[in-house]
Amino acid sequence: MADSRPPAKPMTYAGAGVDIDAGDRMVNLIEHHMRRTYGPRVLGKHGAFAGCFRLDFNERLFQRNYRDPVLVSCTDGVGTKVKLAAQMNIHDTVGQDLVAMNVNDLIVQGAEPLFFLDYIGIHKLTPELAAAIVKGVADGCELAGCALLGGETAEMPDVYAEGDFDLAGFAVGVCEMNRMIDGSRTEPGDVILGLASSGVHSNGYSLVRAVIKEAGLDLNKVYDELETDEPLGRVLLEPTRIYAKSVVSTLRHYTVKQVVSAMSHITGGGMVDNIPRTLGDTLDAVIDRKSWDVPPIFKLLQQRGNVEEDEMLRVFNMGVGYILTVRPYFAEAIADRLAKAGETVYRLGELVPGSGEVKFR
């Protein structure tokens, strides 16, 4: 064996496939995207090993000191939606999905998003491709009102196949301790409001892709039943809606009364699994099946894939991406406020005594 014989030509890091220049080029391409998400709370430190974010300003003009701050944090990816993006060669939309999946989880606890970081694992670092992904992340951060504080791009040709990549995101928010929302205040009679989703969002793509394959659907074809000029692949890549600004501004409006008793981000598991996460075990959510519009994309997937109704409701958001349960007296005012902030609001049903389940009627 060659065991004891060193290679004649000196080995180098570059020779092992790591292109440091490409990394530098990428940094140049993404810097302005990161900067447009910065507010005065981001501290720019040259050569910093980590991003720095000032929690409070002691200056009188900017003061919004927290008495008892709770940091709220979560991580998530966008699942196999990345595979669809790679297939369609559209890379500037999944970044928004990544931010959405995380900040929509943060705000459930009543938190205000502060900052975000992204991790990109990729076969080969094409600066332009990675920059397109980060552009989408920055778009999402702007929509969420948080700073893109840092990120990492790891080139790993032996882990990711050619053209493939994966995304992970991390979000941090803050909430005043006594304003946290954890569902412990839910009561019978609370009204369930649903906010419209922008499409499939970022869950269930393994089933989506299986249906496409099984039913022989064409990602580049325009399907009449989707009621749009966009091809199927574009409709499926529609970025996940970010509910942060509308929800946070609504919560802020009610500074004394706590009118929102619980919230849920509708992700994998659909309404069936996600609403009970904040319900407790003495209430049921009764939801009127006709109270919201199911977007055409779900009807196409259900019909072409011969997917049963129950399975659809358990895998997809079916048109409702975010849920708030609110005190009945305030329901209409809150719905109006959310609608004015740009949301499509459905009055889905109410909470009744029960055992922590969702019941469709």
Add this chain to the structure above:
Amino acid sequence: MADSRPPAKPMTYAGAGVDIDAGDRMVNLIEHHMRRTYGPRVLGKHGAFAGCFRLDFNERLFQRNYRDPVLVSCTDGVGTKVKLAAQMNIHDTVGQDLVAMNVNDLIVQGAEPLFFLDYIGIHKLTPELAAAIVKGVADGCELAGCALLGGETAEMPDVYAEGDFDLAGFAVGVCEMNRMIDGSRTEPGDVILGLASSGVHSNGYSLVRAVIKEAGLDLNKVYDELETDEPLGRVLLEPTRIYAKSVVSTLRHYTVKQVVSAMSHITGGGMVDNIPRTLGDTLDAVIDRKSWDVPPIFKLLQQRGNVEEDEMLRVFNMGVGYILTVRPYFAEAIADRLAKAGETVYRLGELVPGSGEVKFR
């Protein structure tokens, strides 16, 4: 084409390859690992969509309120070290690497690590395998004194090949605004202290793996020159040392004087690239090549791979994983303190007027 013909058998999420039960089993397996990293600042919320961490305690006993808190945050992976772990079928060590790569970056700014989150992208969710990875992450969090606040495991058989996975980590720390360290206080005459690494840490594995392949090294063989009974693969998987506790306790000891002028975590780029990141452009770091011990693993890689000395110094930590530049008057006291905290400390050299370069002599 099958375009208009839905499959006869109803399609399901499980049928598309997503095993929800495996996810539940994994949650059961990792819960006690997460719990052992919890302190009183972690708020346990059943069904929470995000992890919650209390920044301060207003209660008198626990009060350590920050006057002007800066949140410090970063994200990193462990590079192709995951590939080596997969190859060796050893999964409970790379989690510590993941924590190390992140918290060692955090503390460079003077921050105290608060909490950590991990993302695992994997071909197939074997609960036991994923739990082994998370066990390593929890080990790392205990060593760093931070809470493992959350995580996500994404099963993506179409992105990751069989047996493969990737890891991304995310750390958040806090620093008092006027105690931040950014290298702006460095002065000529400052002494450069180096802390010994535990081995290759988590950088340069693309070159490591190229050398192994090119020189025909055997991961399962014990090499005499490594001066250990452990096979090469085990030596290469030695987890990255976590410097958080010793560095943070040293910084905390000097509450008034700011005796540490800059720090660097030695990662990709070695001392050559990482020390200048906090030097500024009017100082050089002069380092005595004989002032520290180069561990046997680097000598083996250099010799078997015929890698030039300069390249070694630019890719690997070469035995020094962390750098502090300190005021000369305090150098010995700080070195003693770090040694008592368990570090092997080298006095590497000093800062001199220059242009932001590292010069070996």
